[in-house]
Amino acid sequence: MLLASWGLEDVDHVFTDNDYHTLTNYKAFSQFMRPLIAKKNPKIPMSKMMTILGAKWREFSANNPFKSSPAAVAAAAAAAAAAVAEQVTLPASASVPQAMPIRRAKTKEGKGPGHKKPSKSTRVSEPKKKPGKKKMTLLKIKLGGVKRKAGSSSEEMEPPEVSDMEDSSVHSSSAPSDSSGRVKRKRGRPAGKKKKKGKVWRVVVEEGISAGEGYETDHQDYCEVCQQGGEIILCDTCPRAYHLVCLEPELERAPQGNWSCPHCEKEGIQWEAKELEDEELEEPTRRDRREEEDDHMEFCRVCKDGGELLCCDACVSSYHIHCLNPPLPDIPHGEWLCPRCTCPRLKGRVQKILHWRWGVPPEGVPLPQLPDAASDQEPTRSLQGRSEREFFVKWSGMSYWHCSWITELQLEIFHTVMYRNFQRKNDMDEPPPFDYGSGEDEGKSEKSKNAEYSDLEERFYRYGIKAEWMSIQRIINHSLDKKGIYRYLVKWRDLSYDQSTWEEDSMKLPDYHYHKELYWRHRELIMGESSSCPSKFKRNHKESYINDVPRSPTNDPTVKYEAQPPFVSSTGGTLHMYQLEGLNWLRFSWAQGTDTILADEMGLGKTIQTIVFLHSLYKEGHTRGPFLVSAPLSTIINWEREFQMWAPGFYVVTYTGDKDSRAMIRENEFSYQDNVMKGGKKAFKMKAQAQVKFHVLLTSYELITIDQAALGSIRWACLVVDEAHRLKNNQSKFFRVLNGYQIDYKLLLTGTPLQNNLEELFHLLNFLTPERFNNLEGFLEEFADISKEDQIKKLHDLLGPHMLRRLKADVFKNMPAKTELIVRVELSPMQKKYYKFILTRNFEALNSRGGGNQVSLLNIMMDLKKCCNHxxxxxxxxxxxxxxxxxxYEGGALIKSSGKLLLLQKMLRKLHEQGHRVLIFSQMTKMLDLLEDFLDYELYKYERIDGGVTGALRQEAIDRFNGGYI
Structure with missing residues (x-):
């Protein structure tokens, strides 16, 4: 019936008397019948095989004609025990395999942030408390019979299949026994052989956890009644063991708790609680050991509080389920990873944080549907997530086009120090206001005209990113990978060279294609090759000034320009006549090999004349450079703009910045050839035969000296020194280092060639032509009395070939004269009071008792001037x-305290109504501070320029003022 219900084929075998005499135990019967059943049913599962063998054995035992014999009785008892064991071992429905239950995620009871885990020594010394509830069951399993002597008979050796089956049966039966607290059982062997002390291991089995190692016991490994082995239960008060079916009355399942055998009960031997007490006392130690092994946090990582915590399976983090984002309705099943372990990695290293905002709350986890809920009932609402901060970051090694938003958790994990510093310095409750990098008013006007600008403003500009930082200034290098894909090194406007970034050829950038054209055309012009140039950039350039430059001179530089040359007119600019005369004079001096000093008065355009002069030499084929221009750092930006305006065909490199920027320039801007100079932050000499990439190199006085090794190794076609009074001392390092450079022609620019004495003028002439002007004492003696008319004429004749100086009064005869209007203002009452304090030297009234800055009155005139100001x-x-x-300062009191501010208030209101812009000069920076408070009170926009505002910041302030954005 059993085989038919399972759809298996039965084994037709007729047992003989010999079989009944031979197959006296279940083991022998199993070895005989198993191959027959497997032959008929090759794919029979092991569980069904054992059930069928048990049923066949019971049928075989019932039909045994010799069942009255002791051997038959023992065999029947063993078969019954085996059948009971199979019923306990196998699942209720053997035909349907049960799926393994999914465990719930780890949880623990957190003790809060103040809890510290005790050390091992502390746990040993702690008193052992008796637990209120027993959580474990001790299972005794016989593990003997594995090692056999070589001389043992074959009957003692079990087949591997049976042994495996029995071991698996024991373990599978032990799993449910620990949860129910049943009596301990073991697998025994028959008692026919010589009795030996078998090793029975006491194993601790926790719920859902397999048995581990324990200690030995001396229980016998066979049934006390039938003297057979099998699965037996152990007495807790003596070494005896029994089959369940051999007991009177017969037991269907192992009893729970501790159990004494019938012999002990008959003798009156009672089970003592000492063993249980020892076992229960062992429980805190095991629990402490588990706590010691549990390294998870004792408090929630979010709220820093204890309680029931959800533990991560990959790190030590613990969380309340309601502190997660979004919150969880219940403990999840299976393995659970915390938000920190599942946090996505960043695409690079964060360079700086630009802005932060509150992000969109994540979608909540829906609550589970109640079991008794109606089918048409609305679904339960989900637990809503909360908004978290997002940070707009600039990536290191990437341009501002790649700026993106990251979560607060990503920043905290991967850039902990940066995150903490940002938290300490900024308000983390309210996002900062938008910072329009190019000016809010300018952005609004541009946004209304250009839709593309509006998109960029939404994505970048309002977070403090200037439009210039995302505009390409030039491409300085390229690379070609194995796949034939080009990448370009881009220099961005208003950013230093060390912030240049590599961009893919397919990157969509404004004017990207145009700048790639310029790069390849200039490379071809300098290197004379186009083999590496992509085909789409060959002979496809629009700008006429990039076309091939004549290799030989096209005209005589001694011939004057009667009108403005075409290469100047093409720029859209117009030279004054005196500037055209200066250009002709410089060209003539260059042709004669005479080094010169252009000493025009300030404001007459010495910079423009110099740039047009250098450009004329290049355009007419007289020289291809390179030209070295040394100027004060504050005027470098103005030189860049003038070169861009008056000589757009020049490749101008600004050699300034820190060591990283200068190293980038030397590596990528000095030459298109590779390995012409050693890399690194230290400057090295350039190879003699290397082709220079640039036409003009702009640099400061200091870098002429600092990077002498690199700059001094280049042969310069012309040197231009702006503000040449730095050369008026021949003992200066700048003078001595610059004298060692290889220079073909020298041009000095100064508005004050003769400012203090003739010695300074001599040093300028000595720098220009040391062969002619090399005797300082003779020069000073010759012009000792400069007031004499003949000496003045002689000095003019001496300086004539070398210096050209014009004054504004000479060239701008129609320019209106400067009008100076002095307005006398009455002192305010407070000014009069302090004026008297100064005149009477009242130190107590002028100085505060708390210390700080004290008025000394050593310079009374300066103190009176301060009093008149404010x-x-x-x-x-x-x-x-x-x-x-x-x-x-409060605006009303600030204005009433000074007569000058009262007048300035009235004047500015009139000038503002007429649309004028105003320049206000002051000799005191503290007075500028007061003027800022005054202008803020009057709601005027302003720009401040003092000695602390230099370089790019100064030029930006000037541009905003001239552009009318203030």
Missing amino acids: PYLFPVAAMESPKLPTGA
Whole structure:
């Protein structure tokens, strides 16, 4: 019936008397019948095989004609025990395999942030408390019979299949026994052989956890009744063991708890609680060991509180389920990883944080449907997530086009120090206001005209990114990978060279294709090759000034220009006549080999004349450079703009910045050839035969000296020194280092060639032509009395070939004269009071008792000037003045305290109504601070330029003022 219900084929075998005498135990019967059943049913599962063998054995035992014999009785008992064991071992429905249950995620009871885990020594010394509830069951399993002597008989050796089956049966039966607390059982062997002390291992089995190692016991490994082995239960008060079916009455399942055999009960031997007490006392130790092994945090990582915590399976983090984002309705099943372990990695290293905002809350996890809910009932609402901060970051080694948003968790994990510093310096409750890098007013006007600008403003500009930082200035290098894909090294406007970035050829950037054309055309012009140039850039350039430059001179530089040359007119600019004369004079001097000093008065355009002169030499084929221009750092930006305006065909490189920027320039801007100079932050000489990439190199006085090794190894066609009074001392390092450079022609620019004495003029001439001007003492003696008319004429004749100087009065005869209007203003009452304090030398009234800046009255005239400007320039008046919560001076009191500010207030209101822009000069920076508070109070926009505003910031302020954006 059993085989038919399972759809298996039965084994037709007729047992003989010999079989009944031979197959006296279940083991022998199993070895005999198993191959027959497997032959008929090759794919029979092991569980069904064992069930069928048990049924066949019971049928065989019932039909045994010799069942009255002791051997038959023992065999029947063993068969019954085996059948019971199979029923316990096998699942209720053997035909349907049960799936393994999915465990729930790890949880623990956190003790809060103040809890510290005790050390091992502390746990040993702690008193052992008796637990209220027993959580484990001790299972005794017989593991003997594995090692056999070589001389043992074959009957003692079990087949591998049976042994495997029995072991698996024991373990599978042990799994449910620990949860129910049943009596301990083991697998025994028959008692026919010599009795030996078998090793029975006491194994601790936790719920859902397999058995581990334990200690030995001396229980017998066969049934006390039938003297057979099999699965037996152990007495807790003596070494005896029994089959369940051999007990009177017969037991269907192992009893729970501790159990004493019938012999012990008959003798009155009672089970003692000492063993249980020992076992229960062992429980805290095991629990402490588990706690010691559990390294998870004792508090929630979010709220820093204890309680029931959800533990991550990959790290030590713990969380409340309601502190997660979004919150979880219940403990999840299976392995669970915390948000930190599942946080996606960043695409690079964050260079700086530009902005932050509150992000969109994540979608909530829906609550589970109630079991008794109606089918048409609306679904339960989900637990809503909360908004978290997002940070707009600039990536290191990437341009501002790649700026993107990252989560707060990503920043905290991968850039902990940066995140903490940002938290400490910024308000983390309210996002900062938008910072329009190019000016809010300028952005609004451009946004209304250009839709593309509007998109960029939404993505980048309002987070403090200037439009210039995303505009290509030039491409300085390229690379070609194995796949034939080009990448370009881009120099961005208003950013230093060390912030140049590599961009893919397919990157969509404004004017990207145009700048790639310029790069390849200039490379072909310098290197004379186009083999590496992509086909789409060959002979496809639009700009006429990039076309091939004549290899030989096209005209005589001694011939004057009667009109403005075409290469100047093509720029859209117009030279004044005196500037055209200066150009002709410079060209003639260059042709004669005479080094010169252009000494025009300030404001007459020495920079423009110099640039047009250098450009004319290049365009007419007289020289291809390179030209070295040394100027003050504050004027470098102006030189760049003038070169871009008057000589667009020049490749101008600005050699300034820190060591990283200069190393980038030397590596990528000095030559198109590879390995012409050693790399690194230290400057090395350039190879003699290397082709220079640039036409003009702009640099400062200091770098002429610092990077002498690199710059001094280049042969310069012309040197231009702006503000040449730096050369008026021949003992200066700049003078001595520059004298060692290889220079073909020298041009000095200065507005004051003769400022103090003739010695300074001699040093300028000595730098120009040391062969002619090399005797300082003779020069000073010759022109000792410069007031004499003949000496003045002689000096003019001496300087004539070398110096050209014009004054504004000479060239701009129609220019209106400067009008100076002095307005006398009455002192305010506070100014009069402090004026008297100064005249009477009242130190107590002028100085505060708290210390700080004290008025010494050593220079009374300067103190009176300060008083006439504003009394708040004195410490006592500044301390007693009313202030706003921001620390600024209150506007009304600030204006009433100074007669000058009262007049300035009236003047500015009139000028503002007429649309004028105003320049205000002051000799005191503290007075500029007061003027800032005054202008803020009057709601005027302004720009401040003082000695602390240099370089690019100064030029940007000038541009904003001239552009009308203030």
